[in-house]
Amino acid sequence: MAEPKLFDCSVVTPERMVIECEARFVALPAHDGEVGVLSQRAPMLTRLDVGPLRIEQGDGDTESFFIDGGFAEMVGNRLTVLTESAVAREDLTREGAEALMTQARGMEGYDDASHAARQRAMRKARAQLRMLRR
Amino acid sequence: MANRRLLVKRRKAVRNIRKITRTMQLIATARFQAAHNAAVSRRPYTDKLAELTAGIAGAMGELEHPLMKVPEKEERRALVVLTSMRGLCGAFNANLLRTAIEELDRQAEKDVDSEVSMVGGKGVAYFNFLDRPMAEEITHISDLPSFDEVEPIASALIDRFSRGEIDAVDVAYTKFISTGRQRPVIERLLPLTQLVEGAEGDEDGRQVEYEFSPSPEELLDELLPATVRIRLFQAFTDAAVSEQVARMVAMKAATDAAQDMIKRLTREYNRARQTQITLELLDIVGGANALE
Numbered sequence: 001m002a003e004p005k006l007f008d009c010s011v012v013t014p015e016r017m018v019i020e021c022e023a024r025f026v027a028l029p030a031h032d033g034e035v036g037v038l039s040q041r042a043p044m045l046t047r048l049d050v051g052p053l054r055i056e057q058g059d060g061d062t063e064s065f066f067i068d069g070g071f072a073e074m075v076g077n078r079l080t081v082l083t084e085s086a087v088a089r090e091d092l093t094r095e096g097a098e099a100l101m102t103q104a105r106g107m108e109g110y111d112d113a114s115h116a117a118r119q120r121a122m123r124k125a126r127a128q129l130r131m132l133r134r
Numbered sequence: 135m136a137n138r139r140l141l142v143k144r145r146k147a148v149r150n151i152r153k154i155t156r157t158m159q160l161i162a163t164a165r166f167q168a169a170h171n172a173a174v175s176r177r178p179y180t181d182k183l184a185e186l187t188a189g190i191a192g193a194m195g196e197l198e199h200p201l202m203k204v205p206e207k208e209e210r211r212a213l214v215v216l217t218s219m220r221g222l223c224g225a226f227n228a229n230l231l232r233t234a235i236e237e238l239d240r241q242a243e244k245d246v247d248s249e250v251s252m253v254g255g256k257g258v259a260y261f262n263f264l265d266r267p268m269a270e271e272i273t274h275i276s277d278l279p280s281f282d283e284v285e286p287i288a289s290a291l292i293d294r295f296s297r298g299e300i301d302a303v304d305v306a307y308t309k310f311i312s313t314g315r316q317r318p319v320i321e322r323l324l325p326l327t328q329l330v331e332g333a334e335g336d337e338d339g340r341q342v343e344y345e346f347s348p349s350p351e352e353l354l355d356e357l358l359p360a361t362v363r364i365r366l367f368q369a370f371t372d373a374a375v376s377e378q379v380a381r382m383v384a385m386k387a388a389t390d391a392a393q394d395m396i397k398r399l400t401r402e403y404n405r406a407r408q409t410q411i412t413l414e415l416l417d418i419v420g421g422a423n424a425l426e
Contacts, residue, residue: 012182014281014367016175031348045189046347047356071357073186075342082182084281084360113293 005039006058008078011065011086018065018086022058026079028072029053029127035072037079044074050124052089052131053081064089066131068124094132101125138406145399152392158222159385166378169278173310173371180364187357189342190350200296201358202326210247211302212269212291213238214323214366216373217257219275223377224384226308226316227256233318234306235266249300251287253370277377279370288363295324307369308376316376323365326358 009023026037029051037044053065070083104121108114191197215234217227234250241248249269252258258271275283291303303324308316346353 010178012179014176014179014364015172017178042345043342044345044347045186045353046345047353069356070360071186071353073182073189073344075189075344080182082179082186082360084285084363 004058007037007039007041009055009081010079011053011055011067011081011083013083013086019055019063021055021063023055023079024058025056027052027054028081029067030072037072037074040077041074041079043076044072046072048072048081048083050120050127052127052134053086064131066092066128089131092128092132094129097125097128097132100128138403138410141399141403141406145396145403148392148395148399152389152396155385155388155392159382159389162378162381162385165277166375166382169371169375169378172278173375176368176371180368183357183361183364187354187361189344190346190354190357192342193344193346194350194354197354199326199354199358201292201324201362204325204327205301208246208301210249210300211241211304212249212251212294212300213320214251214287214291214303214305214369215253215257216305216307216369217252217254217260218373218377219255219273219277221256222384223381224387226377226380226384227254227260230306230308230318231257231260233320235264237304237306237320238266253287275370278374279367281367284367284370285363288366289359291324291366292359292362305366305369307373308380310372310375310379313379316379321365321369323362326362 004024006022006024008020009026010020011018024039028035028037028046029049031047031049034051035046048067048070050068051066053067055063055065057063065086065088067081067083067087068085070081072082073080100121104118104125107118107121109118213234215230217230221227238248238250250261250267251270251272252261252268253272253275255273258268258273261268272287291300294300295303302322304320305323306318306320309319310316
């Protein structure tokens with residue numbers, strides 16, 4: 001079997017570089033659905049939604065993160081994911097996600113802005129719960 | 135005799151103070167290193183975000199966005215002042231507050247209404263002392279602020295700017311230039327100006343043809359607020375690093391001063407002891423002479 005083609009992948013938050021590695025496949029939670037990225041993909045700039053980010057590394061390990069929006073850029077065989085928060089799959093807990101959900105349910109949603117904030121919080125909590133079920 | 139005991143007592147007190155200031159200096163050094171490392175690891179995000187904005191700017195040509203619109207007349211603006219939570223950091227807060235107050239007075243002359251968002255207990259205390267109004271007092275930020283702590287402050291400012299409640303947002307903080315140099319500065323946060331420092335292409339000077347999803351305009355809607363948030367975050371980080379440097383320097387000066395003081399007190403003590411011995415000797419010699 002031919003060697004899988006690899007590309008550079010990094011996940012960056014405002015606070016630190018979360019991961020920098022060689023990957024053979026990355027699944028991104030784009031704003032309009034999941035996007036898979038392989039080596040030599042055409043240059044792309046896309047907005048991300050809340051959801052799971054999966055990186056299949058060159059050595060066969062798979063890393064999963066829960067990311068909270070942001071952007072992904074693929075250029076020159078290098079994928080960069082910019083997000084304001086990235087939590088490793090192992091660090092997600094059922095209690096944390098449920099607490100988030102309860103908090104979201106308790107938010108007020110009378111006008112447009114607060115309603116949107118409430119919806120956002122709910123979506124985030126739901127996405128975390130979904131990720132935990134898998 | 136009483137004088138000598140007093141000197142011993144004082145020297146002991148100064149020694150204790152030196153011990154404390156030296157410990158504080160060591161702590162500040164460790165904190166500075168941690169803050170500096172954090173500041174360095176925070177840079178990639180900022181750089182990459184600027185790169186993305188440049189990429190979009192290249193694709194769109196002229197950039198236009200509500201967050202970039204300069205209001206015709208500046209009437210109300212917000213000034214965020216980043217002081218420290220704790221004291222004992224030399225002139226760190228004094229320098230910054232002086233700069234901030236000069237700016238406020240200058241704006242007041244131009245009939246611009248400034249509302250102050252004061253971050254840090256030290257600044258709050260000083261403005262209360264001066265009886266200057268503050269629109270907001272934020273005193274729950276940690277030594278090395280995390281993004282989660284800064285994000286709500288930035289988002290609130292962006293909200294109010296886009297609703298037109300304020301015409302501009304500035305931030306006053308102590309910029310970290312090097313370990314030897316930190317300068318209080320006032321930077322404009324909103325409207326966003328100088329977003330792209332000459333949009334450049336890749337190495338061969340060619341623009342990358344991106345596949346945008348969604349459209350560049352919509353991406354910009356997300357990118358610009360993210361840029362504002364990260365800029366404010368950067369200011370917080372810089373202020374945190376500068377504060378630790380200032381504390382390090384102040385505590386080093388205090389330790390050195392204590393050292394000098396101990397030297398002086400020791401000399402005074404020795405002199406007092408010698409005087410006493412000489413006096414006693416004179417007494418004995420005087421007594422012996424009288425017997426002869």
